[in-house]
Amino acid sequence: VQLLESGGGLVPPGESLRLSCTGSGFGFSIHAMSWVRQAPGKGLEWVSTISATGSTTHFADSVKGRFTISRDHSKSTVSLQMNSLRVEDTAVYYCAKYTSGWYTPFDFWGQGTMVTVSS
Amino acid sequence: EIEMTQSPATLSVSPGEGATLSCRASQNVSKSLAWYQQKPGQAPRLLMSEKSTRATGIPARFSGSGSGTEFSLTISSLQSEDFAVYYCQQYHGWPLTFGGGTKVAIK
Numbered sequence A: 001v002q003l004l005e006s007g008g009g010l011v012p013p014g015e016s017l018r019l020s021c022t023g024s025g026f027g028f029s030i031h032a033m034s035w036v037r038q039a040p041g042k043g044l045e046w047v048s049t050i051s052a053t054g055s056t057t058h059f060a061d062s063v064k065g066r067f068t069i070s071r072d073h074s075k076s077t078v079s080l081q082m083n084s085l086r087v088e089d090t091a092v093y094y095c096a097k098y099t100s101g102w103y104t105p106f107d108f109w110g111q112g113t114m115v116t117v118s119s
Numbered sequence B: 001e002i003e004m005t006q007s008p009a010t011l012s013v014s015p016g017e018g019a020t021l022s023c024r025a026s027q028n029v030s031k032s033l034a035w036y037q038q039k040p041g042q043a044p045r046l047l048m049s050e051k052s053t054r055a056t057g058i059p060a061r062f063s064g065s066g067s068g069t070e071f072s073l074t075i076s077s078l079q080s081e082d083f084a085v086y087y088c089q090q091y092h093g094w095p096l097t098f099g100g101g102t103k104v105a106i107k
Helices: none
Strands: A002-006 A009-011 A017-024 A033-038 A044-050 A057-059 A067-072 A077-082 A091-098 A106-109 A113-117 B004-007 B010-013 B019-025 B033-038 B045-049 B062-067 B070-075 B085-090 B102-106
Touching: A002 A091, A017 A033, A017 A091, A017 A113, A033 A077, A033 A106, A044 A067, A044 A077, A044 A091, A044 B085, A057 A067, A106 B045, B004 B085, B010 B019, B019 B033, B019 B085, B019 B102, B033 B062, B045 B062, B070 B085
Parallel strands: A009 A113, B010 B102
Antiparallel strands: A002 A017, A017 A077, A033 A044, A033 A091, A044 A057, A067 A077, A091 A106, A091 A113, B004 B019, B019 B070, B033 B045, B033 B085, B062 B070, B085 B102
């Protein structure tokens, strides 16, 4: 199982960024996927989840209305579109795979991609 | 929102000794509780789910217990590779929430 994130970088406040996560080594289309972030020196914060079919999504209140999540089964990718970025969105963003169904833990994580929001 | 509280924040242990980490949920999460280990510069790794089921490849010195709102992770006879930060997470309801972490440090 591999999860490879990309798309991180340095952006000024108010701008947008799109993160991608490509999965391999497992049945990508049958697993819900999530993004979890970790601010420098801080703990883990769940950001968003998308169902296996892509029909259902959930977001943390801190990003609701600014972030969207989507997936492309043909490319085995899940994406996080981040708009109206704030300084407090600065973090390492991890892509994580659910063990199986909706209410299960994350059994595999990518290595993360760093997002820095600063002027 | 279900708040997860971990204690202590830091635990200093000598190699070979045991350690018990605690996690408390603000509401009943049944058995929907996972533990993760994170080492510096690395992604978290799943240790335990359903409060007491070890993930693939996790050694038997790791064990979990508890239910409802009180959970614990016990590491018997700490090895050098076990010094890390440990997080609990509830997946009983939205939003998913993590505890603040317990750092297990070398004494």
